[in-house]
Amino acid sequence: MKNGTCPKCGSKSVHHEQNGIYIPKMIGGAFVRTDTANMGSNTDDYICVDCGYIERYLDDKDKLKAIAKAWKQAGT
Ligand SMILES: [Zn+2]
Numbered sequence: 568m569k570n571g572t573c574p575k576c577g578s579k580s581v582h583h584e585q586n587g588i589y590i591p592k593m594i595g596g597a598f599v600r601t602d603t604a605n606m607g608s609n610t611d612d613y614i615c616v617d618c619g620y621i622e623r624y625l626d627d628k629d630k631l632k633a634i635a636k637a638w639k640q641a642g643t
Contacts, residue, residue: 575619580615581614608627610625
């Protein structure tokens with residue numbers, strides 16, 4: 568997705584925006600539930616304008632570490 572190609576439909580019509588999707592709308596970034604203070608984290612958002620697929624990356628190293636402790640690992 569970051570290379571500009573949609574992994575779902577193969578389209579090259581991928582658009583990118585820092586904090587492009589707001590959750591909630593009034594405050595930028597995303598709120599991820601962990602044990603630490605729940606501050607908004609910046610996100611790096613990619614959307615394919617052909618099929619609508621959204622890919623989003625948390626741009627917050629401390630929050631990613633907290634998630635690794637607080638969330639169950641997938642596939643285990
Ligand atoms: Zn697509």
